[in-house]
Amino acid sequence: xxxxxxxxxxxxxxxxxxxxxxxxxxxxxxxxxxxxxxxxxxxxxxxxxxxxxxxxxxxxxxxxxxxxxxxxxxxxxxxxxxxxxxxxxxxxxxxxxxxxxxxxxxxxxxxxxxxxxxxxxxxxxxxxxxxxxxxxxxxxxxxxxxxxxxxxxxxxxxxxxxxxxxxxxxxxxxxxxxxxxxxxxxxxxxxxxxxxxxxxxxxxxxxxxxxxxxxxxxxxxxxxxxxxxxxxxxxxxxxxxxxxxxxxxxxxxxxxxxxxxxxxxxxxxxxxxxxxxxxxxxxxxxxxxxxxxxxxxxxxxxxxxxxxxxxxxxxxxxxxxxxxxxxxxxxxxxx
Ligand code: ATP
Ligand code: LTN
Numbered sequence: 001x002x003x004x005x006x007x008x009x010x011x012x013x014x015x016x017x018x019x020x021x022x023x024x025x026x027x028x029x030x031x032x033x034x035x036x037x038x039x040x041x042x043x044x045x046x047x048x049x050x051x052x053x054x055x056x057x058x059x060x061x062x063x064x065x066x067x068x069x070x071x072x073x074x075x076x077x078x079x080x081x082x083x084x085x086x087x088x089x090x091x092x093x094x095x096x097x098x099x100x101x102x103x104x105x106x107x108x109x110x111x112x113x114x115x116x117x118x119x120x121x122x123x124x125x126x127x128x129x130x131x132x133x134x135x136x137x138x139x140x141x142x143x144x145x146x147x148x149x150x151x152x153x154x155x156x157x158x159x160x161x162x163x164x165x166x167x168x169x170x171x172x173x174x175x176x177x178x179x180x181x182x183x184x185x186x187x188x189x190x191x192x193x194x195x196x197x198x199x200x201x202x203x204x205x206x207x208x209x210x211x212x213x214x215x216x217x218x219x220x221x222x223x224x225x226x227x228x229x230x231x232x233x234x235x236x237x238x239x240x241x242x243x244x245x246x247x248x249x250x251x252x253x254x255x256x257x258x259x260x261x262x263x264x265x266x267x268x269x270x271x272x273x274x275x276x277x278x279x280x281x282x283x284x285x286x287x288x289x290x291x292x293x294x295x296x297x298x299x300x301x302x303x304x305x306x307x308x309x310x311x312x313x314x315x316x317x318x319x320x321x322x323x324x325x326x327x328x329x330x331x332x333x334x335x
Contacts, residue, residue, distance in 0.1 A: 011040040011183075012146035014047035014087065014137075017061065017068040018054070023212040023283060024201035026075065027188030027254050028152030034076040036150060036183075042082040043144055043315065044072060049087050049094065049136060053129040054122060054204070067294075069304055071214065074294035083318075085311030087140065092319040096139035097132070099326055103169050104135045113157055138162040142177040143319040150183040153190040154200060173329040176322065188254045194228040197243035215291050218284040225280035226273075236267040236275050245272075248279045255282035 013033060015025060033044055046068045051061065065086060077084055087093050109115065109131055119126045129136075141149055141162050149159055159182040166177040191201045195210040205211055209224055216224070230244035238249050238260050249263050252275075258266070267275050297304065328334060 008039070008041040009147040010144055011036050011042040011148050011150060012044070012141055012144045012180075013150050014045045014050070014140055015068065015072075016047045016051040017064040018051050018056075019064060019203040020067070020213040020215050021071055021075075022191075022201050022203045023214065023251065023287075024152065024191035025203065026214055027191050027251070028185060029150060030072070030075045030077075031188070031254070032150040032183065032185055033072075033082075036148075037076075037078060037081045040148070043146075043318075044077055044082055044084050045090075045140070045311075045315070046072070046086045047137075047140070050133060053127065053133050054118065055125055066301065066304055067298060069308060070294055070297040071290075073297055073304075073307075074290045075214070079307050079311065083311055083314055084307065085315045086308055089308060089312035090315045090319060092143055092316060092323045093136065093140055096143050096319075096323050096326065097136040099323075099330060100139050100142070100165060100169070101132055101135050102330075103172070104132070104138075104165055108161060108164070109134060112161070114154065134158045134161045135165070138165050141180050142166055143322045145178040145322060146180045147178065148183040149180050150185075152200075153184060156182055156184070169326070173326075176326050176329055185254075187250050191251065192243060192247040194224055194247075197229060197247050212283060212287075214287050215294060216287070217291070218288070221284045221287070222277060222280040225276045225283070228276060230272055230276075234271065236270065236272070237264050248276065252279045252282055255279075255286050 011033075013029060015021065015029065021030065033042065036042055046065055048061065048065050051064075069084070069086065072084060073079065112134055115131060115133065118130055122130075137158050138161065149155075149162075151159065159180070163179050166179050170177055193199050193201050193205065193210040194212070195207055201211045203211060203213070209227055212221055212224055225248075228244060228248065230248070231242055233242070236245060236249070238246050249260055252258070253260055253263050256263075267278070324334060
């Protein structure tokens with residue numbers, strides 16, 4: 001049994017507890033996470049250390065962390081099949097981050113789009129953690145010798161950085177890390193804001209009409225789609241320049257499993273109003289069981305804490321092997 005498991009390739013990914021997950025997180029990452037559980041050895045975690053790079057209210061962060069853990073389970077991540085844990089419960093992550101920081105270059109970190117975007121958004125708190133964020137993320141991935149990292153399009157640059165850093169480390173110190181690949185969904189890798197379809201849907205957007213939270217109820221979902229920004233034409237076709245409609249077509253296509261030409265055909269000659277409601281209904285149908293399961297699980301705090309403890313213990317036992325190897329290679333004396 002154990003041997004069979006070892007033969008499988010390893011998947012690892014994380015999500016920050018910065019609020020309730022959006023439809024973007026779900027389509028861009030979690031849908032793949034759930035599907036991959038069958039064929040891979042998967043590890044998923046709540047990236048709470050990463051969320052400290054933006055100022056958080058401590059009580060809120062604690063609440064969001066336990067809720068994010070429950071949400072993962074509600075989305076179908078099965079702790080019997082996958083390793084699920086909270087990043088800060090496993091101290092190897094912070095330690096690996098430090099060792100890797102000493103191989104990361106200021107220049108490459110300064111070029112990261114997310115660093116530039118978040119610095120602009122939080123000009124009063126451009127902290128060193130925001131700058132070294134990708135190094136901590138690289139450590140998360142490399143500690144587990146992951147083969148694939150399923151993420152949305154916005155994380156592509158961080159994945160490239162992880163590969164470069166791992167290659168550099170291996171080159172200087174000897175082979176320690178496996179070089180991971182990103183894994184992106186064919187559709188839904190970048191779900192756009194419903195209010196500004198040229199920018200990505202984000203759970204920390206101050207305008208709640210711009211995103212669908214996976215815990216929104218049906219009337220809220222329908223209302224948000226009704227107000228979604230589109231264009232002044234009347235054709236439901238996927239075409240360059242029609243960012244709002246393209247986004248809605250993609251969402252409907254992923255929710256229903258229909259191809260884009262099938263969706264175009266289904267709504268030929270129909271108005272935007274009808275189409276928006278159909279998209280809203282498809283999303284509400286899909287999210288309903290997740291919401292029900294979340295509401296059940298979130299009351300089971302003790303059960304969730306037990307799962308977190310089991311996950312942390314297993315994650316530590318796996319990750320310490322790589323950490324020790326890396327520490328030895330750079331010349332640290334192991335105790
Ligand atoms: P924040 O708004 O706090 O920066 P976020 O909504 O961008 O957070 P993360 O926790 O940073 O969410 O991302 C979790 C996963 O969801 C990542 O794999 C990321 O690529 C993916 N993701 C985030 N937003 C989208 C989106 N709009 N479309 C597709 N995937 C997304
Ligand atoms: N930066 C990621 C969250 C994250 C992550 C990881 C994803 C932290 N560590 C390791 C994949 C692998 C984000 O989604 N914004």
